[in-house]
Structures are given as structure tokens and as C-alpha cells.
Amino acid sequence: MEEKILLDILGLSSSQSEVGHFALVMGEVEGNRRLPIIIDGFQARAIALEIENIKPNRPMTHDLIVSIAKTFGLELLEVIITELREGIFYARLIFEANGKIHEIDSRTSDAVAIGVRFKVPIYTYEAVLAVAGIEVTDEEEDDELPGSAEMDEEFPEMEGEEEQVELEDLAIPDRIRRLNTLIEEALSNEEYEEAAKYRDEINRLEGENN
Numbered sequence: 001m002e003e004k005i006l007l008d009i010l011g012l013s014s015s016q017s018e019v020g021h022f023a024l025v026m027g028e029v030e031g032n033r034r035l036p037i038i039i040d041g042f043q044a045r046a047i048a049l050e051i052e053n054i055k056p057n058r059p060m061t062h063d064l065i066v067s068i069a070k071t072f073g074l075e076l077l078e079v080i081i082t083e084l085r086e087g088i089f090y091a092r093l094i095f096e097a098n099g100k101i102h103e104i105d106s107r108t109s110d111a112v113a114i115g116v117r118f119k120v121p122i123y124t125y126e127a128v129l130a131v132a133g134i135e136v137t138d139e140e141e142d143d144e145l146p147g148s149a150e151m152d153e154e155f156p157e158m159e160g161e162e163e164q165v166e167l168e169d170l171a172i173p174d175r176i177r178r179l180n181t182l183i184e185e186a187l188s189n190e191e192y193e194e195a196a197k198y199r200d201e202i203n204r205l206e207g208e209n210n
Contacts, residue, residue, distance in 0.1 A: 002125045002126065002127065003125075003126065004080065004123035004124070004125065005028050005030075005031070005123060005124050005125065005126060005129060006028065006029040006030070006121055006122070006123055007026040007027065007028060007029065007035065007081070007122045007123060007124055008026065008027050008028075008029050008122075009024070009025070009026060009047070009051065009112070009116070009122075010025045010026065010027045010034065011025045012024055012025070012044050012047065012048055013025070020040065020041055021038050021039065021040055021041065021044075022038070022039055022040075022041060022043075022044035023036045023037070023038055023039075024036070024037045024038075024039050024043075024044065024047065024109065024112065025037075026081075026122070026124075028129065028133075032135055032136050033129050033133035033134060033135050033136075034133065034134045034135075034136060035081075035124065035128070035129060035132055035133050035134075036134065037081075037089055037108055037109070039108075039109035040109070043107075043109035043110065043112075043113055044109075046060055046061070046062050046113040047109070047112055047113050047116060050062075050113070050116045050117055051116060052195070052196040052199075053196075053199070054183070054195050054196060054199060057184075062110070062113040062114050062117060063117065065114055066114060066117045066118060069095070072097075073097050073098065074095045074096075074097045074102075075095065075096050075097070075118075076093060076094070076095055076114065076115065076118040076120050077094045077095065077096050077101075077120060078094045078115075078120050078121050078122070078123060079091060079092070079093060079094070079111045079112065079114070079115035079120060079121070079122045079123065080092050080094065080122075080123045080124065080125075081108055081111070081122070081123070081124040081125075081128055082124075082125065082128070083125075083127070083128060084128055084131055084132050089108040089128075089132075090105070090108065091105075091106050091107065091108040091110075091111035091112075092104060092105060092106060092111070093106050093111055093114060093115075172205050172208070175205060176202050176205055176206065179198045179199075179201055179202050179205075180198075180202070182194075182195075182198045183195045183198045183199060183202075186198065
């Protein structure tokens, strides 16, 4: 059996070739090859929310799948990006239930979105990286690769000085309520990085208030 290669998620950015799509950039953990995979906006949002540890008010589709799997004793062991065929990546979800292994075919974007929720390793094979991987040298920065811009470039920063001054004028409980409102607005606009910054500020304020 071909040896599996462990991957890590390096970032998400707007696709330069397809409007409304994003590039999910994976990188081999013990190497310098990058694997950019074009996914649609819904899947990008699902992956970004979980990476940033932001929980929507109601479960998204992938959250629901995870809840159903756990309710019925299915435990995800790993995700494997198995092949690239005619420009399309294929993946499999490897589940275990009652001592039996079940392999389920999946779109790669769905597999990654579910995998990050189970917090399991994501693998691929050498044959996939050999065809679709992009090798970078130690001197090259990731943002020079197509589709590998840092998430900060796609998801805006927090509001400017005026917004921060307004928050600083409020008592801590009022600030937290205001920040929760800003999180909801950011999520509605798909500004995930901004929502994460507001979340981090809430965590800081709650720590000071304890």
C-alpha cells in the first residue's frame, strides 16, 4: 500500500481563476510541497469557521453530519485525498464503528470540513502530490504561490480607531455585548478573520473580568 503523506491546512484565499471560489492550500508536514485545491464559497466558509473556532448560532451542514456520526457511534479516524482525476480531487473519509472500518467517498472540500471538526489527520499520496503539488524553496514565501495568500488578505482586519475608541468607552459587559453583535455582522458578511478578532477580544475581556 502506498505510504500516506500528512498534510496541514496553510490558508484560504480567493481563487484568481474562478469568481466566487477559494483556494484551500494544503502543505505536506514533512516537506515543502503545497497542494492548492479550488473549493466553493460555502465549503470555504465551513472550513474557516472551524479553523477560527467560531460557532454559528445554528449548526451548519458539516456540524450536523458530525453530530449524527457521533450519535450513532461513528468515529472518524482520518481523511485521505486519494487521487486527482480530470482536474478533480477525490477523497475518502475513514470511519470506525463497532470495530469495523468504513470508507466513504467524498468531495475533498466536504472531507476537509468534516475532518477539521473531528480534528483528525488529513493525508494524501505521493502520486497526488507528484501531479498537483507545487514545490517551494526555503527562500520562497507561501504568498508567492497561486492561491496560497494568507487568510489575513482575504478576511479584513477589525474596524479602525473610531470603532475601538467607542468600545473602550463602554463598561466591560457592554463591550462584550457590542462585540458579540459585531461578530454576527462579520459572519453575515463572511468576514471570518474579523469575527475571530472580535472573539479573541471577548476572551481577553472575560479573562480580565474574572
